[in-house]
Amino acid sequence: MRFDLVALKGGQGVVRIAVDAPDEASAREQARQQGLTVVSAKSRARALSAPRLFAPAFPLALFSHELLALVSAGLSLPETLDALTEKESRQEHRRVLMSLREALFEGQSFSRALERFPEHFPPLYVSTVRASERTGDLREALSRYIDYQQRVDLVRKKVVSASIYPAVLLVVGGLVTLFLLGYVVPRFSGVYASVNRELPWLSQVLLSWGQLLNEHGIAVVLAGLALLAGAALGFKQLLGLALAAASRVPAIAERLLVYQLARFYRTVGMLVSGGTPLPQALGMVSGLLAPNLRPRLALATQRIREGQNISVAMEAAALTTPVATRMLRVGERSGNLAQMMERIAVFYDDDIARWIDWFTKLFEPLLMAVIGVVIGVIVILMYLPIFELAGTLQ
Numbered sequence: 001m002r003f004d005l006v007a008l009k010g011g012q013g014v015v016r017i018a019v020d021a022p023d024e025a026s027a028r029e030q031a032r033q034q035g036l037t038v039v040s041a042k043s044r045a046r047a048l049s050a051p052r053l054f055a056p057a058f059p060l061a062l063f064s065h066e067l068l069a070l071v072s073a074g075l076s077l078p079e080t081l082d083a084l085t086e087k088e089s090r091q092e093h094r095r096v097l098m099s100l101r102e103a104l105f106e107g108q109s110f111s112r113a114l115e116r117f118p119e120h121f122p123p124l125y126v127s128t129v130r131a132s133e134r135t136g137d138l139r140e141a142l143s144r145y146i147d148y149q150q151r152v153d154l155v156r157k158k159v160v161s162a163s164i165y166p167a168v169l170l171v172v173g174g175l176v177t178l179f180l181l182g183y184v185v186p187r188f189s190g191v192y193a194s195v196n197r198e199l200p201w202l203s204q205v206l207l208s209w210g211q212l213l214n215e216h217g218i219a220v221v222l223a224g225l226a227l228l229a230g231a232a233l234g235f236k237q238l239l240g241l242a243l244a245a246a247s248r249v250p251a252i253a254e255r256l257l258v259y260q261l262a263r264f265y266r267t268v269g270m271l272v273s274g275g276t277p278l279p280q281a282l283g284m285v286s287g288l289l290a291p292n293l294r295p296r297l298a299l300a301t302q303r304i305r306e307g308q309n310i311s312v313a314m315e316a317a318a319l320t321t322p323v324a325t326r327m328l329r330v331g332e333r334s335g336n337l338a339q340m341m342e343r344i345a346v347f348y349d350d351d352i353a354r355w356i357d358w359f360t361k362l363f364e365p366l367l368m369a370v371i372g373v374v375i376g377v378i379v380i381l382m383y384l385p386i387f388e389l390a391g392t393l394q
């Protein structure tokens with residue numbers, strides 16, 4: 001959600017900024033971390049206009065790779081942005097790069113220039129660049145972010161690839177079912193209408209559905225297309241409702257928690273390794289957790305600010321597992337907490353990958369069996385009156 005904030009900034013007076021955050025509290029927290037005192041916050045609904053809805057997203061991953069390559073080659077940031085602007089063909093992206101270059105010539109830092117485009121550069125990216133400005137090593141920060149994004153995308157691709165085959169099965173099974181109900185069943189209905197015999201009740205229900213689809217097929221297809229369009233527009237809301245329903249199942253809820261913790265620890269580890277203080281890093285990544293987990297994180301962050309060890313605070317907040325707790329303790333003793341958080345994320349990723357592989361191997365045969373049973377029931381109900389008639393003749 002987008003929020004328009006009016007805030008006070010030392011030396012500049014009243015400023016207005018736009019922030020992307022899941023709720024108003026998170027938006028205020030982001031502004032506070034930037035050294036701003038928020039006066040008011042107002043949500044702004046995004047207009048779903050067709051050109052904006054289908055506008056290509058800014059290629060952040062490609063931009064980061066090219067920026068890293070040019071900076072590593074010895075070019076300065078303005079020269080790098082000049083080169084990227086010249087090769088960019090899309091006008092919208094070209095304007096973003098030109099604005100970044102102009103901000104640098106105005107004396108602004110690169111992170112401050114990136115903050116002007118929150119719709120293209122997420123807070124995590126800006127924070128990574130800001131941390132590199134303190135250490136003077138932009139190349140290391142970009143490499144760290146690229147590696148982080150690749151690992152996150154790898155887990156996402158595994159989930160997507162695991163859902164392709166079940167989705168294809170559902171589509172094919174649905175099309176076959178519609179063909180039987182809309183074309184084959186009405187033909188059988190015409191045959192049975194000429195026979196003065198009472199049909200089984202289930203067969204009557206099936207034939208009624210077939211006649212409905214045959215007589216109002218266009219209306220049914222249009223209604224289905226409208227439902228698909230509404231589902232596409234409200235995909236995020238539907239996904240949130242589906243995850244909320246799935247989280248009530250203990251086994252799925254546990255895996256969803258592991259998935260969130262993997263992203264959480266990887267992001268915190270990246271920020272800490274870049275020089276961001278741990279309490280600040282925890283506040284910045286709260287949006288990666290589900291709303292019901294954020295109060296726990298806030299409590300753990302408060303305990304860490306008071307001097308409690310992160311392993312103890314996270315264990316008390318139920319934001320870790322026994323293995324991760326032991327790894328955090330090792331990281332605290334060795335003084336390499338950021339690297340240990342990355343190892344925790346890798347451990348969680350491997351656990352998620354194994355569970356996805358197991359689930360798909362179990363779910364796909366079950367789904368095929370369900371589709372086969374549905375189609376088989378339709379066929380049996382179509383031929384049941386014929387079987388009864390043949391038995392009567394005998």
